[in-house]
Amino acid sequence: AQTVTQSQPEMSVQEAETVTLSCTYDTSENNYYLFWYKQPPSRQMILVIRQEAYKQQNATENRFSVNFQKAAKSFSLKISDSQLGDTAMYFCALRAGANNLFFGTGTRLTVIP
Amino acid sequence: DGGITQSPKYLFRKEGQNVTLSCEQNLNHDAMYWYRQDPGQGLRLIYYSQIVNDFQKGDIAEGYSVSREKKESFPLTVTSAQKNPTAFYLCASSINLGARYNEQFFGPGTRLTVL
Numbered sequence: 001a002q003t004v005t006q007s008q009p010e011m012s013v014q015e016a017e018t019v020t021l022s023c024t025y026d027t028s029e030n031n032y033y034l035f036w037y038k039q040p041p042s043r044q045m046i047l048v049i050r051q052e053a054y055k056q057q058n059a060t061e062n063r064f065s066v067n068f069q070k071a072a073k074s075f076s077l078k079i080s081d082s083q084l085g086d087t088a089m090y091f092c093a094l095r096a097g098a099n100n101l102f103f104g105t106g107t108r109l110t111v112i113p
Numbered sequence: 114d115g116g117i118t119q120s121p122k123y124l125f126r127k128e129g130q131n132v133t134l135s136c137e138q139n140l141n142h143d144a145m146y147w148y149r150q151d152p153g154q155g156l157r158l159i160y161y162s163q164i165v166n167d168f169q170k171g172d173i174a175e176g177y178s179v180s181r182e183k184k185e186s187f188p189l190t191v192t193s194a195q196k197n198p199t200a201f202y203l204c205a206s207s208i209n210l211g212a213r214y215n216e217q218f219f220g221p222g223t224r225l226t227v228l
Contacts, residue, residue, distance in 0.1 A: 033214050045219035098210055103155035
């Protein structure tokens with residue numbers, strides 16, 4: 001069975017500051033993929049960043065980066081230089097083996113001007 | 114422009130009525146998915162389809178039905194058997210299960226309210 005846990009229901013950050021969103025997961029598969037999705041107030045789900053379990057190097061996409069700790073089964077998202085447009089729900093998701101995507105319950109992030 | 118469209122954006126239904134939500138994609142993706150989103154919960158998988166004329170139940174398929182007659186289209190019917198249908202429904206597509214990441218791309222969603 002797969003599980004994805006996001007233990008921070010809500011977070012806030014000052015504009016231009018850095019914030020880290022936590023995600024832990026569990027799977028018995030050796031090959032799996034991890035994703036962070038953003039859902040702004042428009043409710044459109046947008047892929048932010050992705051990571052393959054076999055890759056040791058942490059993925060980065062502009063201001064977004066991850067800290068992938070495979071042994072600890074942790075996949076946190078760091079947002080640098082936070083912008084007002086980063087205000088959204090953020091979902092961590094796991095795809096293991098041939099299984100479908102499994103989502104955490106989300107973290108609501110508010111960027112404060 | 115390539116993408117996924119869902120219609121309508123808002124849908125109201127009386128109790129006891131069936132209603133169909135539309136999902137179309139022009140990304141040439143093999144796989145398509147339907148999710149339900151409720152407040153305080155993540156997305157839950159209703160049905161998915163890996164290829165035309167084939168589909169499988171997800172985690173919460175009871176009270177829903179789908180069809181996949183064309184590659185581009187994956188409509189979802191919410192039947193009167195669904196006990197609590199008021200929710201936000203998201204459609205997604207991906208290249209296919211054999212692809213490396215096979216990340217899913219989402220439509221804008223449909224908000225269904227039962228009156």
